[in-house]
Amino acid sequence: MLNIRRLSANEAGFREELDNLLAWETVSNQSVNDIVNEVCARVRSDGDAALLEYTAKFDRMQLETGAQLEIPKVRLQQALETIPAAQREALEISAQRVRDYHERQVQDSWTYEEADGTMLGQQVTPLDSVGLYVPGGKAAYPSSVIMNAIPAKVAGVERLIMVVPTPDGEVNEMVLAAAAICEVDAVFTLGGAQAVAALAYGTETVPAVDKIVGPGNIFVATAKRLVFGTVGIDMIAGPSEILVYCDGKTNPDWIAVDLFSQAEHDEDAQAILVTQDAEFADKVHASMTKLIETMPRKEIIGTALKDRGAIIVVDNEEQAIEMINIIAPEHLELSVDDPKALLPKIRHAGAIFMGRFTAEALGDYCAGPNHVLPTSRTARFSSPLGVYDFQKRSSLIMVSEAGANTLGKIAGELADGEGLQAHAASARYRVKD
Amino acid sequence: MLNIRRLSANEAGFREELDNLLAWETVSNQSVNDIVNEVCARVRSDGDAALLEYTAKFDRMQLETGAQLEIPKVRLQQALETIPAAQREALEISAQRVRDYHERQVQDSWTYEEADGTMLGQQVTPLDSVGLYVPGGKAAYPSSVIMNAIPAKVAGVERLIMVVPTPDGEVNEMVLAAAAICEVDAVFTLGGAQAVAALAYGTETVPAVDKIVGPGNIFVATAKRLVFGTVGIDMIAGPSEILVYCDGKTNPDWIAVDLFSQAEHDEDAQAILVTQDAEFADKVHASMTKLIETMPRKEIIGTALKDRGAIIVVDNEEQAIEMINIIAPEHLELSVDDPKALLPKIRHAGAIFMGRFTAEALGDYCAGPNHVLPTSRTARFSSPLGVYDFQKRSSLIMVSEAGANTLGKIAGELADGEGLQAHAASARYRVKD
Numbered sequence: 131m132l133n134i135r136r137l138s139a140n141e142a143g144f145r146e147e148l149d150n151l152l153a154w155e156t157v158s159n160q161s162v163n164d165i166v167n168e169v170c171a172r173v174r175s176d177g178d179a180a181l182l183e184y185t186a187k188f189d190r191m192q193l194e195t196g197a198q199l200e201i202p203k204v205r206l207q208q209a210l211e212t213i214p215a216a217q218r219e220a221l222e223i224s225a226q227r228v229r230d231y232h233e234r235q236v237q238d239s240w241t242y243e244e245a246d247g248t249m250l251g252q253q254v255t256p257l258d259s260v261g262l263y264v265p266g267g268k269a270a271y272p273s274s275v276i277m278n279a280i281p282a283k284v285a286g287v288e289r290l291i292m293v294v295p296t297p298d299g300e301v302n303e304m305v306l307a308a309a310a311i312c313e314v315d316a317v318f319t320l321g322g323a324q325a326v327a328a329l330a331y332g333t334e335t336v337p338a339v340d341k342i343v344g345p346g347n348i349f350v351a352t353a354k355r356l357v358f359g360t361v362g363i364d365m366i367a368g369p370s371e372i373l374v375y376c377d378g379k380t381n382p383d384w385i386a387v388d389l390f391s392q393a394e395h396d397e398d399a400q401a402i403l404v405t406q407d408a409e410f411a412d413k414v415h416a417s418m419t420k421l422i423e424t425m426p427r428k429e430i431i432g433t434a435l436k437d438r439g440a441i442i443v444v445d446n447e448e449q450a451i452e453m454i455n456i457i458a459p460e461h462l463e464l465s466v467d468d469p470k471a472l473l474p475k476i477r478h479a480g481a482i483f484m485g486r487f488t489a490e491a492l493g494d495y496c497a498g499p500n501h502v503l504p505t506s507r508t509a510r511f512s513s514p515l516g517v518y519d520f521q522k523r524s525s526l527i528m529v530s531e532a533g534a535n536t537l538g539k540i541a542g543e544l545a546d547g548e549g550l551q552a553h554a555a556s557a558r559y560r561v562k563d
Numbered sequence: 564m565l566n567i568r569r570l571s572a573n574e575a576g577f578r579e580e581l582d583n584l585l586a587w588e589t590v591s592n593q594s595v596n597d598i599v600n601e602v603c604a605r606v607r608s609d610g611d612a613a614l615l616e617y618t619a620k621f622d623r624m625q626l627e628t629g630a631q632l633e634i635p636k637v638r639l640q641q642a643l644e645t646i647p648a649a650q651r652e653a654l655e656i657s658a659q660r661v662r663d664y665h666e667r668q669v670q671d672s673w674t675y676e677e678a679d680g681t682m683l684g685q686q687v688t689p690l691d692s693v694g695l696y697v698p699g700g701k702a703a704y705p706s707s708v709i710m711n712a713i714p715a716k717v718a719g720v721e722r723l724i725m726v727v728p729t730p731d732g733e734v735n736e737m738v739l740a741a742a743a744i745c746e747v748d749a750v751f752t753l754g755g756a757q758a759v760a761a762l763a764y765g766t767e768t769v770p771a772v773d774k775i776v777g778p779g780n781i782f783v784a785t786a787k788r789l790v791f792g793t794v795g796i797d798m799i800a801g802p803s804e805i806l807v808y809c810d811g812k813t814n815p816d817w818i819a820v821d822l823f824s825q826a827e828h829d830e831d832a833q834a835i836l837v838t839q840d841a842e843f844a845d846k847v848h849a850s851m852t853k854l855i856e857t858m859p860r861k862e863i864i865g866t867a868l869k870d871r872g873a874i875i876v877v878d879n880e881e882q883a884i885e886m887i888n889i890i891a892p893e894h895l896e897l898s899v900d901d902p903k904a905l906l907p908k909i910r911h912a913g914a915i916f917m918g919r920f921t922a923e924a925l926g927d928y929c930a931g932p933n934h935v936l937p938t939s940r941t942a943r944f945s946s947p948l949g950v951y952d953f954q955k956r957s958s959l960i961m962v963s964e965a966g967a968n969t970l971g972k973i974a975g976e977l978a979d980g981e982g983l984q985a986h987a988a989s990a991r992y993r994v995k996d
Contacts (some may be wrong), residue, residue: 362944
């Protein structure tokens with residue numbers, strides 16, 4: 131049988147075992163920190179010269195000038211026109227569905243006026259410019275371009291700059307095609323910490339941006355942490371996770387492969403089945419044992435399931451919900467008859483896949499919602515990537531003469547209480563009576 | 564004359580001088596990092612025992628048991644009933660106005676259904692629990708309690724836990740009264756890194772929370788960075804800033820004191836006047852020279868204006884707007900006839916105070932919008948603290964049988980393109996034709 135932990139929620143020591151299973155901390159070791167610090171400092175001071183040097187060193191690409199780092203738009207269009215028609219169509223439908231969904235997230239400015247004529251509100255504006263990091267080489271994901279670029283464009287970001295390394299000159303045509311579909315404004319062949327530094331500080335060739343998003347390896351993640359404050363960043367993602375809750379009535383082969391679909395991402399990925407049906411747990415275990423042999427990425431899947439996977443048998447639906455809220459999974463599948471009835475009880479999950487037909491993989495590619503989701507229990511306090519990550523707000527306060535008279539007294543009282551007399555004076559200068 | 568830099572936007576070297584003036588990086592030195600690492604590790608492993616030890620050491624408070632760390636609710640109510648009536652009324656009006664404003668920020672769940680019966684949407688829920696750090700001792704600010712607690716409560720956070728140090732037993736009655744007004748659920752006499760660690764990891768007495776907000780010194784800020792990921796945090800604020808843009812027609816005394824009202828926060832605060840009227844610049848300079856003598860915090864104000872303040876003379880309104888968007892100030896005063904006309908051109912500012920009657924200080928205390936705002940040019944990509952910081956979203960995806968048939972093919976095509984065959988299989992199991 132396939133090697134995966136079997137747990138019962140009522141066993142002694144269960145909660146401790148679960149906590150150990152869920153524990154995950156991304157730690158950048160000192161040597162990674164040192165390299166990233168040096169690379170970022172060099173790019174900040176030497177600009178393009180440093181980029182050309184690091185691209186030669188890390189990606190084995192010899193370029194003469196900064197200008198050669200840019201992939202011209204005509205090249206993106208060419209990729210779009212030469213990939214197979216089925217791929218192009220799938221990318222275009224995916225982009226359109228993601229756009230349709232995200233358009234519903236756009237937030238508008240608002241104001242209201244009080245009786246004395248004072249106006250209050252919030253002005254919502256798009257970020258000016260955003261950098262999108264796309265990993266290169268073998269794990270190049272066009273879906274990641276769509277999921278990061280579309281919300282930025284829907285928000286109204288005017289300069290969306292993509293960086294993607296092309297190690298040994300290897301270019302992913304689908305990634306370039308996706309950039310064309312998403313109307314990315316410029317693409318540079320850059321990766322690693324040097325790409326992040328270029329986007330944060332700007333060079334002769336690469337324009338500085340206001341926020342950097344997109345997935346990357348430990349060097350990219352460490353560089354993003356380093357430049358945070360100079361620019362905004364999205365979350366630093368941990369390994370991918372899925373929790374499937376099934377009442378026992380879905381085809382066990384379907385559930386087995388749903389679990390595989392996250393486990394295949396990498397050896398640290400986490401796939402957990404929760405069910406109140408112990409026999410069904412056996413069936414899924416048997417399906418996994420049978421089906422893993424058909425999976426090209428079976429080594430990765432096997433390691434992930436052995437090290438971080440689990441089948442958890444619970445007493446009933448109530449206990450299943452309790453598990454879900456403790457685990458706060460990135461992806462939650464509710465493979466049950468009436469998933470809508472469970473929604474009000476689910477407090478923490480990045481995305482909720484409802485019903486037996488909603489494979490998690492549909493959400494990764496084309497259902498519409500974003501596939502950039504909070505991992506490692508951070509769904510307790512954070513949200514999927516969305517248009518709101520590319521908009522920002524400014525408070526609006528326009529106090530009338532009468533309003534200044536009323537509010538000035540209150541502010542003066544409180545400022546006195548805090549010992550901030552210039553605040554008090556500033557407020558009271560506008561008080562008439 | 565008061566010592567403040569006078570700049571003209573058309574001088575040679577102006578932009579470099581401006582960049583130097585704006586530069587600000589919060590750096591935790593190694594000794595702070597070492598102390599914070601040790602304190603957090605000790606609290607994580609030893610719980611209440613570590614809290615009692617550090618509270619004795621840093622706040623000179625000898626307590627016997629963890630339970631003594633809690634300030635009972637009856638004590639909060641007592642503070643509310645014993646502070647002067649004018650203070651109580653001012654706090655209550657402030658809280659009510661902040662509540663009214665923030666209620667307009669509440670976001671609701673939404674869904675929509677597609678032609679084939681597929682349902683998509685987003686479920687919005689409050690965070691379960693939030694920790695609020697309030698500085699103690701002399702710089703204890705009740706307004707900070709209101710500005711952090713009210714948005715959390717409006718969002719629906721059920722457990723709002725406040726920590727406030729009481730060094731040498733010194734308690735700020737207005738802070739406790741504000742906690743009573745805001746219906747904070749529990750208050751502990753804790754400060755520094757140990758308070759942050761207690762909120763992040765939980766102890767026998769202090770419950771672990773999902774997010775920590777509120778201002779603090781370098782130890783608090785460093786601890787917040789350290790526990791980020793285990794819990795959410797708000798932004799790490801830099802020094803306070805104000806940019807006043809005035810057309811020259813506001814009373815120069817008013818503008819002088821508006822500039823003082825930020826400069827008095829601390830020596831690193833930044834106050835900048837931008838005007839196209841060079842004579843008005845002189846008048847404000849003269850007003851500052853005259854009025855600083857009346858300010859109890861004149862030493863701080865003088866140092867802040869000398870080190871980080873500026874009066875910038877520009878050619879015209881267009882150039883003033885350009886300055887505003889480069890500086891991206893935390894607080895922006897538009898002291899002009901028609902501030903509404905300028906709004907569409909202002910891309911970056913934490914809060915915009917419009918018209919001659921809107922002293923920035925009104926926004927600090929009682930106008931309604933939040934006073935926790937992005938500093939150090941981060942208004943380019945971040946927003947005032949709001950209800951949205953205490954809500955989170957889960958994507959909803961419920962694909963119909965027909966939808967699975969269509970979407971399964973698209974997802975399969977894209978998963979193949981990315982070499983993720985388990986994803987493809989999972990999607991295709993639900994395809995019928």
